[in-house]
Amino acid sequence: MFSNTAKYAIKACLFLAVNSSEVNKLVIKDIAEPINVPSAYIAKILQALSKKDIISSTRGPKGGFYLTKNQFQTNVMQIIEAVDGEERLNSCLLSLEKCNSDNPCSLHHLVYEEKHKINERLKRTTLEDLRQHIMRGESILPL
């Protein structure tokens, strides 16, 4: 459904949302280990996210990764799109370009509605929402 990269990106952002702030930056190693992702790999992903302004970073001593106030409002879909590209999620199940509601492919009606709902929810859910969910103990921070 999502690439490994996208999953890792979500994990990392969520970890930042829960554990970091502008005055408490996290260094790569302190992110990679707890979320259980190879650090050289997550480094690359964090770089990409930072470039797309999904997360923030500063170099040098006392530097690291963190989220700004605004960035807590990033939704999950934006994270996925930032690393996987737009189409991946929106493409037809059977990879037909011609497939749409007017000209549905054979599996269209089997999944369309639910797929749409999932996408909408991913768009509507922000890092802040997920953070609160975790804080309330309603879900676990992934490891």
Added chain:
Amino acid sequence: MFSNTAKYAIKACLFLAVNSSEVNKLVIKDIAEPINVPSAYIAKILQALSKKDIISSTRGPKGGFYLTKNQFQTNVMQIIEAVDGEERLNSCLLSLEKCNSDNPCSLHHLVYEEKHKINERLKRTTLEDLRQHIMRGESILPL
């Protein structure tokens, strides 16, 4: 969501369901071209499907691929599992082994219900169902 292989497998089975029968077998080329999949690749997929008894085949002149009566009752999920393996569809969005309803990961509630519905529908929908849908003009055979 699914691998290319799974998509191709579905396309091919559906094409067989609509166009073949025990007395009208289809040769690889006659499947590959209309469904727009490289013929050496679909050949390999058809072999795998045949081995798992999702489709039938006979070699030699007048040979080819086709579905038996029983095989029209194969559901879409079975096709996907035959080529992708069981777990792919059931794995957690964030790839956590520990994630389940009792111990939900952070994205669990965002997608679980819909994902479950999709899976159920894929299990409940047979090739015969899809064939009829196409015959009634309610969806298109994918190219």
Added chain:
DNA sequence: TCTTAAATATGATTTTTATCATAAAATATC
């Protein structure tokens, strides 16, 4: 029984994705 037309088995190649490694640039602190 020979020839031909088909699937099957096997494995090679290419492309994509995932992962690892490291030199360069930036910044805080002394």
Added chain:
DNA sequence: GATATTTTATGATAAAAATCATATTTAAGA
């Protein structure tokens, strides 16, 4: 300003998925 610590840029390697190629086996029909 020198040093140490961090991200950034870049590219190399490994693994997996997709694709291509071909020799072997099977079965029909002449």
